[in-house]
Amino acid sequence: MKASDGPAAATPDELHNKVASLLNRSRQRYTTGRRRLVEALWNAARPVTIREVTHLLPGLAQSSTYRNLDVLERCGVVRRLAVATDHTHFELAEPLLDHHHHLICVGCGTVSDIQFDHELEEMVDRNLSDVAHEAGFTPLHHSLDLHGRCADCETTQMEGRFA
Amino acid sequence: MKASDGPAAATPDELHNKVASLLNRSRQRYTTGRRRLVEALWNAARPVTIREVTHLLPGLAQSSTYRNLDVLERCGVVRRLAVATDHTHFELAEPLLDHHHHLICVGCGTVSDIQFDHELEEMVDRNLSDVAHEAGFTPLHHSLDLHGRCADCETTQMEGRFA
DNA sequence: CTCAGTGCAAAGGATTTGCATGCCG
């Protein structure tokens, strides 16, 4: 249930080596565009939307961004996240980034990474596996998100409370 | 961090009473369309997409469905879920349904509900709160999803493996 | 009666796709 090609990549070089290897495994080319994409995700250090990627990488066609993220996802380089219902977020996948969870601000939509105790992580995993198997479900991975308000949005007045 | 207007509604009558009360609180009417919507979600007994709701409620305009789900969400009757990147899912919110988590099949996209030990639930909550506060983040609620393959999709050949 | 709710159709955005061209292996 957990990828274990060692811990997260520590340097850009190591990152690119790992990515190249993953792409090779699926007979995909590590082109300049894909390299730039991977580097942008690495630098962002948190899940980003396509819109953000587009801003980070001017000159790269949006359609290429979508296509490349798709390829990278299927090769296990990036992970597609459903944290918001309007925009899709992407982050580097787990052989490249350590296992972590997300803090999602309901105010501004920003997503940041957090980590758990190894112990708690194991308990959750074990529990999930048990419940899953009872339901005839084969577990692949889990996601744990905390929704709330970031410091900035907490001080700012809540926009448009209902009624 | 947890709604506590008592446990989940046990009967349709109780359900409608609670919903009516929530809507009243926000000066919203409990119309026939909204009542049908709530009943459909109740009967589904799992998170559903707008497309599914539309099929379950022929005759109710799609725009009304969107608008009503929006109102119901803001009144705390339903919860909008980001479990898939293509379709939004909806379920009854927590005063009406007990706290639970989701099993998401990566094959067919079906989402089903699961529950955890109260004990583990508390550990997770405590841990999340701690990490959140360290980050200056005010927690509202969490979501814990397990992605995997349901029994049906496990037996069926995996569609379109890459490369 | 009056205003919120509804249906229908058009608009708006995000994502995908077709096709001609350029580049890497």
Next chain:
DNA sequence: CGGCATGCAAATCCTTTGCACTGAG
């Protein structure tokens, strides 16, 4: 060279919105 990747633009799909009409309080 040959095929895959890319850019551009058109097409799709989900969701939102405008407007006139109906219905609930």
